[in-house]
Each structure stands twice: as structure tokens, then as C-alpha cells.
Amino acid sequence: MGAADQAGELKFRDPARARALAEALAREVAAVGRPVEVMHVCGTHEQAIARFGLRAAFPRDLHVIMGPGCPVCVTDTPEVDEAVALAAAGARVCTYGDMLRLPGASRSLGDVQGEGGKVEVVYSVTQAVEIARARPAEEVVFFASGFETTAVATAAAILGGVPANFSVLSAHKYVPAAMEVVARLEDTKIEGYLAAGHAATITGWEIFVPFARATGSPVVVAGFEPLDVLAALLELVRLVREGRPEVANLYPRCVTREGNRPALEKLWKVFRVVDGDWRGIARVPSGNLELRPEWAAVDARRRFRIDTALVGGAAKNELADRCLCGLIMQARKDPSDCELFGKECRPEVPVGACMVSSEGACRIWHTYGGAPDLRGVGA
Amino acid sequence: MIPGPLAGPAAERIGLKHGAGGRAMRRLVEELFLPLGEPGPVDGVGLAAMDDGAALRVGDQWLIVTTDSHVVQPPFFPGGDIGRLSISGTVNDLAMMGCTEPLGLTCAVIVEEGFPRADLARIRDSMAAACAEAGVTVVTGDTKVMGKGELDGIALNTAGFGLTRRVVRDDGLRPGDRILVTGTVGDHGLAVLTRRRDLRIEGALSSDVAPLNGLVRAALAAGGDAVVAMKDPTRGGLASVLHEFAEKAKVGVLLDGPSVPVNAETAAAAEILGIDPLVVANEGKAVIGVRPEAVDRVLAALRGHPLGRRAAVVGTAIAERPGDVILDTGLGRRLLAEVEGEPLPRIC
Numbered sequence: 001m002g003a004a005d006q007a008g009e010l011k012f013r014d015p016a017r018a019r020a021l022a023e024a025l026a027r028e029v030a031a032v033g034r035p036v037e038v039m040h041v042c043g044t045h046e047q048a049i050a051r052f053g054l055r056a057a058f059p060r061d062l063h064v065i066m067g068p069g070c071p072v073c074v075t076d077t078p079e080v081d082e083a084v085a086l087a088a089a090g091a092r093v094c095t096y097g098d099m100l101r102l103p104g105a106s107r108s109l110g111d112v113q114g115e116g117g118k119v120e121v122v123y124s125v126t127q128a129v130e131i132a133r134a135r136p137a138e139e140v141v142f143f144a145s146g147f148e149t150t151a152v153a154t155a156a157a158i159l160g161g162v163p164a165n166f167s168v169l170s171a172h173k174y175v176p177a178a179m180e181v182v183a184r185l186e187d188t189k190i191e192g193y194l195a196a197g198h199a200a201t202i203t204g205w206e207i208f209v210p211f212a213r214a215t216g217s218p219v220v221v222a223g224f225e226p227l228d229v230l231a232a233l234l235e236l237v238r239l240v241r242e243g244r245p246e247v248a249n250l251y252p253r254c255v256t257r258e259g260n261r262p263a264l265e266k267l268w269k270v271f272r273v274v275d276g277d278w279r280g281i282a283r284v285p286s287g288n289l290e291l292r293p294e295w296a297a298v299d300a301r302r303r304f305r306i307d308t309a310l311v312g313g314a315a316k317n318e319l320a321d322r323c324l325c326g327l328i329m330q331a332r333k334d335p336s337d338c339e340l341f342g343k344e345c346r347p348e349v350p351v352g353a354c355m356v357s358s359e360g361a362c363r364i365w366h367t368y369g370g371a372p373d374l375r376g377v378g379a
Numbered sequence: 380m381i382p383g384p385l386a387g388p389a390a391e392r393i394g395l396k397h398g399a400g401g402r403a404m405r406r407l408v409e410e411l412f413l414p415l416g417e418p419g420p421v422d423g424v425g426l427a428a429m430d431d432g433a434a435l436r437v438g439d440q441w442l443i444v445t446t447d448s449h450v451v452q453p454p455f456f457p458g459g460d461i462g463r464l465s466i467s468g469t470v471n472d473l474a475m476m477g478c479t480e481p482l483g484l485t486c487a488v489i490v491e492e493g494f495p496r497a498d499l500a501r502i503r504d505s506m507a508a509a510c511a512e513a514g515v516t517v518v519t520g521d522t523k524v525m526g527k528g529e530l531d532g533i534a535l536n537t538a539g540f541g542l543t544r545r546v547v548r549d550d551g552l553r554p555g556d557r558i559l560v561t562g563t564v565g566d567h568g569l570a571v572l573t574r575r576r577d578l579r580i581e582g583a584l585s586s587d588v589a590p591l592n593g594l595v596r597a598a599l600a601a602g603g604d605a606v607v608a609m610k611d612p613t614r615g616g617l618a619s620v621l622h623e624f625a626e627k628a629k630v631g632v633l634l635d636g637p638s639v640p641v642n643a644e645t646a647a648a649a650e651i652l653g654i655d656p657l658v659v660a661n662e663g664k665a666v667i668g669v670r671p672e673a674v675d676r677v678l679a680a681l682r683g684h685p686l687g688r689r690a691a692v693v694g695t696a697i698a699e700r701p702g703d704v705i706l707d708t709g710l711g712r713r714l715l716a717e718v719e720g721e722p723l724p725r726i727c
Contacts (some may be wrong), residue, residue, distance in 0.1 A: 374714070
């Protein structure tokens, strides 16, 4: 049995159903009678679209653009510098693999690791806590990244009790805030949004209702299997055509109206939203998740005096000047519009953050062969 | 003049990706080692071809020579061990060149001080069993011991040689040719990976490591000259082989994703880890390019052999997009990018 058959059994990857949905989508876009531009705000959606070659199944008049959907990509340089400074000062910094090569002002965590700094890749916050328990004589800092989904895991670990030598440097971001910023960009032509199903599992879908009303753009909560994406796009274009700025939940097997109450309780017990700079985008009001003051003891920013002056001050980087990451994250450019894409900028030598993370638009396009039009090839 | 710090390639250090079978390794070999092969053999296949082995003219036959080192971690894994791997890898490289009756193998063992003698005996037994399956013996060898910490356990090198009347290359595809795989893909890499402690994944995954000369003999007997390209999809997986086929023959390759056989356990582990089975190593599979008129014969011959029961036709060579591999996922299409390197180090 092939991989496709396996998933086909689950019916989320069934080619016949996919074809039927793609045909319905083409009819819906044709009924609008002009090109339609929609945005998703999630690296996992882009992965599904790229991995399964869905763009070759989209109607030509439907443009599905990736917005700021990669938490690693939007982690700002000063945040990386804080982690680099902590590692340089002797702390053991644990973080997710993608964070290692994220460029700081002059160095990445990977550079610090290469120089002998104590930087460790972990797969979960729990693993970082275990490392802290195993090394009571060391300061262990978990450099936390991710949207509210992973922030809940961080919160749960803290609430579960952590050793005295463990702290968190939060680079957690809050998705709904970013959608607001992108919707307000001056030259945006986005008419509808796909919301990330996993984040909505936590927040619930109702949270998008004020956004849809305020922007006049419908929002559809979507899952991550190819059929989820196709069905959600079909619903989104239908709402656009009918001019209904509503929220539809096409991921009801995971997402409810009010979200995961216990998870949300944990999240807000530990974190609060604050304004934050997102790399390449802007200052995002309420875009960052910061540890609440009562958790000062586990907040690396309050626990240590972090001096980033010693690790900052980048030499001017000619390649970085030509990098389009910012515009790509604002959905104003595609990865293939960048002259560095796949040439000077590749996963092993990333220039911009979008090529660093497996959730970044450039990295995804590079991994899955870009987006050439392959509809008629070999026919 | 005071020499400045090293810049460019000279300052570069070797990374794990340089041994991972992908683009990085190919670039390293091309830039660093290819000069060793100049001038190449007057008649035959030398280093410059970067094929599975060399082919040197001996009378009216070809002498096929190949060598392979093995450093897999852990040395014992579900479905096999470094011993079975070292015999199979070399027998398979010979087979991919068309030599299915190896004359003999060599074996060099480098062991770390403190390595259990019982483990070494177990590895030897496993080598003996694989040799018996392939109908080959080890004809000469070498043993070295390195100090504690100077080597991680054990490294094994084998070389193989044999004669063949027809050399099968990996550049023989032309538009219209069909491409077969001899069974499920991704099993070896994922079986080894999931044995690594830090991932803590359990399951019934098993490496496919096996000597393929018998299976290839059956395919060649059925297809004859219509078998125009062969390669074993080790590091870099099926994707890497298809890229080599496409680039060397200057054709496009259209891969029909749903036709590619994948074991259920392997597919599940790959999905969890976010790794594409198409880019993961195999140690008991061959990818075979066949003229269209012979595809049914070859497929039937493969399926009639115990190691080829799940053989399938998975792709077609096309004239468009030379050098590219296009994956039809059943839901859409995209280019199948060649991986920079195997996603997991030290799997063989």
C-alpha cells in the first residue's frame, strides 16, 4: 500500500475528492468574474499547498498568498541577540532546531554553538526542563518560539513546576494580532483569509469575528490536509463572492467556537500580550507573548541583565540588503521574485529568515521545487 | 605580503552534509576528488562518470570495480547490521553496473579500542550470511584498531569486482522510457533513524538491506538491452536517483507519486518526522529504466523474485524540462527538489 493510499483511507488525500473540489473551486472563482487574492497566515498551510502541488490544481485567477505565518521568521534580531548574549555569558540555551541559524545582529545561536557555547536543540519545552534538572549547577534558558499553540506548552511546563535554574526567554507570538497588521497594509488586495487550524484549536474560531467585521473580509478556519485546504478555499471564495465578511469553521473536527478552555486558562495565567517588533513586518500591537510579572523568577529577561551590546553591531551585509524577506512576509512578493532565491540564498546558507525555518515561505518553496506552472507538462 | 585569513572554499570545513549523498556531496567530490581520475580509462567508465563503480576493458568483457565504506550508527538496527550492509552495498553497486556475478569482495575493518569481540563476531556472522545469499566470498582483508575515542565503534570498508559483458549505465534514458522501483522506498533510513534514542519513536520498522544481484539478474534476463539505466537509491533516496537519471540523460522525469510503494509503518514514521520517504535511503532496492516495449516483461520478472514482489512502474522519461523531476501527487504537481543531503547522518 502506498503512502497516498494510506492517507486516502483517511479520505483527506483522496485524489477523486480533490479533483471534485478543485473543479468546484474553479467554478466559484469563475463566478466572481475577476482575479481573487486570498491569504493564509500559516507555514503549515504553505507546506500542504507546496508539498502536494496544489497550486497546479488552483484556478489561474485565484492567488493564494502566504502571510506572516512563520513564528521563527518573525522573531526579531534583538530577540536572537538576547539568546546569543545569554549563551555567550555562559548560560545553556535550549531551543527548537530552526532557531539555531536565525541571524542575529552579528551572530546566530549556531555560530555561538560552533564557538563552543552551550546551545542545545530540543524537541519540546519538557526536554529543556529535563536538561535543567540534570544540570542543577547550570543556568538553563529555554529560548521559546512559536505561536499560541506552542506557547500553551511552555505555559503548561511552567505551571507544572520547573527547577530553580530554569528560565524562559519568550519569543512567542500571537497570530490574531498579525492578521490585523497585514489587513491594514496600504496596498493590500487581500479579500479573504484562511486562519490556521492548529492555532484556532486553542483560541477558538469566534476570536476572528471582530476581525472579519472590521476588515470586511471573510475568514475560514482550515485544517492542513490537502482536502482541508481545498474545501476551505472553496468556502472562502464563496463568502467573497457573496460579500459576506463572516467566519466559517472548516476544521470542526478540531476547532470549536470557544477553543480549548483549559489550554487558554494556562496560556493567560502565564503570558500576556504586549506590543512587539516582528522581523520584516512592523511593530505589531499585542503581537508578542510576554511572561506575566508574577512569573518574574522564570522570565530570563527579568532574571538576568542581558547585555546585547557585546553581540550586536552588525557589519553591513550586502546580501542581506538584497533579501526580500520583509516583503515576502508582508505578502507583497513571492520567494521567486527574489534574485537571491535558490542561488546565494539556500537552506544551508540562508540569507533571510524565510529560508531558515521549515515554516518559512522561501524554505518551503525551495524544498518543494518552487511554483512553476506544471499543468500541461508530459501530457 | 602578510597572508590574510583563509576565505572561500579553502576556509570551509567539511560538514555532515558533505557525506550525505545529495548535492553538497556531489559538489565536494567534483571539486576535490575528480582530478584523481584524470586521465580516465581509455575505454570504459572512470571516476569522472561518478557512477556506482568503474568499468575497465578486459578482453571482450568489462571488469567492474567498486568500493564502499560503512559507518552506520547504531551498528545493529532493525532488519540488519553494519555487516549485512557492507556486503549488500558493494554487491549492489556491482549489480547496478550490470555485474551480477561478483568474483570476490575485499573487507577492511577499523575497530575502536574496547569494542566487544562478541559484537564483532555477530557482525562477521551477518557478513557471512549476506555473502551466502549473494553467492560471493571475501578474498582479502585488513584489520586496524584505533584508540578509544578516535573512532565511534566500528567502520567497515568493502570493495568488489567482477566481470560483465554489458555495462548498464545511469545515463541511458530517452523520452518514453519507463522507470521502475523494485519495492517499497524509505525503509532503511527510517528504521535506522527511529532507533536513535533522542527521537523515541517505536514501531515495526525494518531495514530493507539485502544483496540485489539475484533480483537484477532476473531483470536483465527478462529485459536484456532494453534495460537502459540502473541505480540503487541509497543516500538521497529515490529523488536523488531520478535527478541523476534526468541530468545525465538530459530528459525530464515525471514521477507518479501514488504509484510509489511505501510500507505503512514507514509512511507513518515519515509523516510524524516530516521526512519525505522519497528522499530517504534504501539498501535493498533498485531503480531501473526500461524501454517501453520491455516494461511488462521486466516488471513480471521482478515480481517473480522474493525481493521484488512489490515492484512497480513509477515514472516516465519525457522530453520537456530536461534535468527536472516532476512529482504528480495525485492532487497536483510540483517539482521534486533534490535534497541538499540525506536528512539523517550516518545511516549507512
